[in-house]
Ligand SMILES: NC(=O)C1=CN([C@@H]2O[C@H](COP(=O)(O)OP(=O)(O)OC[C@H]3O[C@@H](n4cnc5c(N)ncnc54)[C@H](O)[C@@H]3O)[C@@H](O)[C@H]2O)C=CC1
């Protein structure tokens with residue numbers, strides 16, 4: 001069945017998901033706050049800053065009016081970085097109240113808010129009145145926008161406390177190259193999504209320093225343990241971390257040059273400064289911010305996270321990464337299962 005769907009955020013991920021939904025036959029309005037980007041998307045079906053050399057479907061319509069996008073949309077997908085999602089959800093909430101409309105809210109954001117440590121779905125719940133939303137679903141998992149654009153096979157998770165909403169999302173997105181599984185553990189899905197970016201930065205650093213496959217495998221495995229430990233401390237189901245939103249996303253992000261977090265780490269490992277890395281990327285590097293939130297959360301909750309603590313020290317205290325690696329390797333001997 002064709003649905004009207006609003007996608008808020010026309011960066012690499014929002015634009016590619018909007019394109020997929022339009023090609024699935026839905027009536028999609030892609031909102032961006034940048035009028036020039038909207039014109040190029042509508043006239044040339046391109047989005048050069050975010051998705052080089054990719055032609056979007058002619059049925060995809062971009063708009064700079066959030067109200068046009070949202071009006072009559074049964075589903076609203078927010079694909080905005082963590083730093084902007086609260087503001088955009090607030091704008092959407094105001095419009096939904098004014099229109100007296102109720103929509104299902106999806107988000108594709110991977111991070112934790114600074115200072116409050118809130119997950120994206122918690123920010124959405126605070127900004128969009130309950131009377132204007134049927135439910136909140138996180139869509140997350142191993143999915144580089146570049147691979148989805150070229151229709152590589154992709155499987156991700158739709159997570160919602162009410163799994164019936166996640167099942168609705170499966171119907172909207174599924175096609176012959178894109179498959180969504182449902183999960184009722186939105187806490188675990190959002191923790192996996194946010195924290196894997198930190199381990200991806202660490203993996204990039206290791207490769208930048210000249211380490212190889214054994215080091216990467218050790219980092220990914222022990223990193224997953226830290227992700228699970230923090231997530232479980234906040235109520236996540238440990239099994240979620242063995243799924244697409246956990247180990248799946250960790251593999252894709254920590255092993256790929258397509259990952260902006262991995263690339264950022266790789267450049268840091270080669271000696272570039274964090275300021276230069278961030279200025280040159282031109283797109284969001286979520287893990288830089290999530291590292292700070294996760295480190296502070298681990299201190300508050302007394303959750304041991306030595307790898308994430310080391311990345312915090314590299315990014316925020318200019319610590320020597322080789323000294324930190326040495327420290328990690330010399331920690332007290334322990335059981336793998338502790
Ligand atoms: N790019 C990818 O392959 C994937 C990205 N994600 C996640 O999706 C989220 C969005 O990422 P991308 O699209 O890749 O980022 P991006 O950096 O490519 O684009 C972000 C877009 O959001 C807009 N934006 C930022 N703050 C805004 C605000 N306050 N108001 C209005 N617009 C605002 C920017 O102008 C830009 O168009 C992130 O949390 C990311 O981790 C998730 C899966 C895959």
Ligand SMILES: O=C(CO)COP(=O)(O)O
Pocket residue numbers: 110141142143144145197200249252253258259260261262284285286
């Ligand atoms: O989340 C992603 C893939 O699942 C994209 O990761 P980056 O933000 O590191 O590019």
